[in-house]
Amino acid sequence: MAGVSGCIKYSMFIFNFLFWLCGILILAIAIWVRVSKDGQEILSPGDSATNPYISVNILIAVGSIIMILGFLGCCGAVKESRCMLLLFFIGLFLILLLQVAAGILGATFKSESERMLNETLYENVKLLTGADNDAKAFQKALAEFQEEFKCCGLVNGAADWGNNFQQNSKSCECQSSTDPSCVSYESKYVYKQPCISFIKELVAKHILIVIGIAFGLAVIEILGLVFSMVLYCQIGNK
Incomplete structure (x- = not known):
């Protein structure tokens, strides 16, 4: 030593x-x-x-x-x-x-x-209107995300869901119809804010x-x- x-x-x-x-x-x-x-x-x-x-x-x-x-x-x-x-x-x-x-x-x-993140998110909008296994898996994940972060749709709001909106509308629905952050869509009150901004914030926090x-x-x-x-x-x- x-x-x-x-x-x-x-x-x-x-x-x-x-x-x-x-x-x-x-x-x-x-x-x-x-x-x-x-x-x-x-x-x-x-x-x-x-x-x-x-x-x-x-x-x-x-x-x-x-x-x-x-x-x-x-x-x-x-x-x-x-x-x-x-x-x-x-x-x-x-x-x-x-x-x-x-x-x-x-x-x-x-x-x-x-730019690549934006392109990926915009590309994934197509999955919300799909019916194959990959699309259903993505829709399930986004529905859970919507429920947690109080948003609806990926980029353009509830319209992103297309014909799949009714079967996935529960995770988009607002608690109160008088909430200013909600809008009426196909006879349901849903969150106006799309989830893209929350996803970007989440990615930024992880970075x-x-x-x-x-x-x-x-x-x-x-x-x-x-x-x-x-x-x-x-x-x-x-």
């Missing part, structure tokens, strides 16, 4: 343990989203050739890599292994570079992402959560880089 600071060593262990926990959290959230149906049915386009899970699969991979790096950092600190610490440093530095690149790309293509998580991870990663290199040098000077 001569020449190796106990404070640095155990600080390195604690930070890597937190890093490992972050990896578990990312992996758990990504797997939950991967197996959840409602969100994918609302946001995925009708074209089956498009994989709506690409981003989630990337998060699963990132969470797994972070868990492995956290394990390397913890073991490298406790066992004072320069090899493990060096592998940890290189892997962590590469992840930090990827996060910075992803942030730059995300900011650059923000307007493009918004803010992702940004917050990424920023928190970046702070932990920088601290991990500093502690690992300091400990690596101290072990070499023993």
